Amino acid sequence: MREITSSPFFGITLCVFTYTFYQRLQHRFHTPLLNPMLWTVVTIIAVLQLFGIPIEDFNQGGDIISLFLSPATAVLAVSIFNQLSVLKKNLLPILGGCFVGAVTSITSVILLSKAFGLEEQIQTALIPKSVTTPIAMAVSEQMGGLVPVTVAAVVVTGIIGCVCTPFLLRVLRIKDPVTAGIAIGACSHALGTTKAIEISETHGAMSGIAIGMSGILTVLITLFL
C-alpha cells in the first residue's frame, strides 16, 4: 500500500479529482458554502486519517503542486496590468483604502489575539489572514508564525468574505463598484474575489487589484513589526 501512496502521482491525482468533483458540485448548487478548495482539503484530510496514510506520502505529490504557488502569485500582475486605466483613475482611493484595510486587519488581529491571550506563534500566523495565500504564507513564515494555521485562517477568512460581503454591501449601502470591489478584495483576497466577479465585472476587477495591493502593503507593513 505504501508503495502506491508514497508515489507523487497519488497526492496529485487525489487533489485533481477531489477538486474537480467539488467544482462541479458548486457549479450545480451555486453557494459559497460549497467552496471547492475548502471541501477538497476536508475530504483529503478525512481520507488520509481514515486509511492511516502518512502526510509525508501525500506531500510527495503535494509539494509539487505547492511549487506553483509562486507562479500563481506572479500572474496576478497580469490582472492588475489589464485594469491599468481604472487603477490610474482611482489610484489614490484604492491605495488609501487598501492601506487602511491592511492596517485595520493587522491591528485588529493583534488586539483580539492579545485579548484572547493567544500564543505568539498563533497570533503571528493570523496577522496576514486577509491577504492571498502565497503572500500570507511568506509573511507568516518570515515572521515565525505557524504556516498551516495561516493557511487555515486565510481560507476561513475568504469564506467569511464570500458569505458576508453581499450582506455587508447592503447594510452599509455601498453602491459604487470601485468601493465595493476594493473592500471585498482587501478583506477576503481571491476567495472573496470569486464573489465580487459574480456581482459585476468592475467589482471583480477592483477586487483583483485589491488582492495584489493589500498583499504588497501587508508585506511592507509587517517589515516594520
Next chain:
Amino acid sequence: MAILLQIGVVLLICLLSEIVSLLLPFPFPGSVIAMIILFILLAAGVIKVGHIRQKAEFMLKNMAFFFIPAGVGIMEYFDVLKSCIVPFIVICVVSTILTFAATAGTVALIMRLQHRYRGRKGGDQDA
C-alpha cells in the same frame, strides 16, 4: 505563444525573483517579487499580455487548486488549533468585517474629497 514557452517565461521570472530575494538585505517573499518583476516587464512592454495570456488565465482561474496541499498541512497542527478554535473563528470573523468596513469607508471618503476638490476647480469632467 506556445503554452510550454508561456510556462517557461513565468517560471523564469520566478527564478529571477529568487535571485533578487537572495540579494535583498531584508527578507521579502520571492513570489511577490516575481509579481512586481512581471508587472514591470508588462508595463515596459518587454512582455505582452498575449505572450502569457493562456498561462495566466489558467493559473488565475484555478488559483485555489494550488493551495490545497498547504491547506491539508493543517492536519499536522490540529492539536495546536484545537486549543484555540473559538478565538480563531471569532478573530477571523470580527477582523474581516472591520477590515471590509474600514476599507470601504476610506475609499468612499477619499473619492468624495477628490470630487469636491475637482468640483471646486470646476474643470474636471468626472467631478
